[in-house]
Amino acid sequence: MNFAKIAQKLALWAGSPKTFLGALVLLVLWAVSGPFFQFNDTWQLIINTSTTIITFLMVFLIQNTQNRDTDILHLKVDELIRANKNAHNAMLGLESLDLKQLEAMRRHYQAMGEKEAKNLGAEQGLEPKNKIDLNQC
Template identity: 65%
Template sequence: MKFAKFCQALSNWSGSSKTFLTAILLIAAWALTGPYFHYNDTWQLIINTSTTIITFLMVFLIQNTQNRDNDILHLKLDELIRATKDAQNAFLSLDHLDSKELRELRKRYCTMGEEEEVSVDCTQTASVQAADIQKAAALPPAETPMP
């Protein structure tokens, strides 16, 4: 529990504008010292080693934060599914399905959407669908298609 709180606090700190500004200032200070050190190998090694270590640690921090956020999102969705009268409670355990089973389930829902005349293009990838949704959201209200 202490580790989770530490990671959350570190994530909040590392994502702040003050931390970003500090990083920019440190890089600028390092760059300005280049002529003094004649741009030698040690001068370059300082920035290379520092950024490598920070990047290595940040990968784990970001993954920890992403896992936590993902768990929270799933719990919220599970509660919405559980609380919705017409929802299928079988969806509460989708995280136990493998990729093939999830694709099959998606195909079934695409078929259901087509039967209900819902505009769903099941041949598109999720990223293309997300781009289409973003394009539609960017249209002025008068151009937005009616359902």
């Protein structure tokens, strides 16, 4: 079994309500056991070490899952661009452009969007009260 399949199964397991509940139960048991161990350094070290190791491993698991989801999303968008006759097929290769080229394209599409927004406002007889900043999400 390869890493991608293992990561996908672990991500599904880690994100489940049962896993969350299990972690919560372990945390409560650890807290309740504090008086029995007189809240000593070893008792604290157990939770610190456990959470550090789990967090360290989860970073890689989450990154793998995020990369997979991003790749899937890109493929779906690429297919929509390819299938749409009015779309620019050059958009299918954006991943190979450097940051300056991407910024230039963003400015080009921003200008197109602002022009379309003005045209839409003019068609409806509206004057824009404030310039819309398309960089803000």
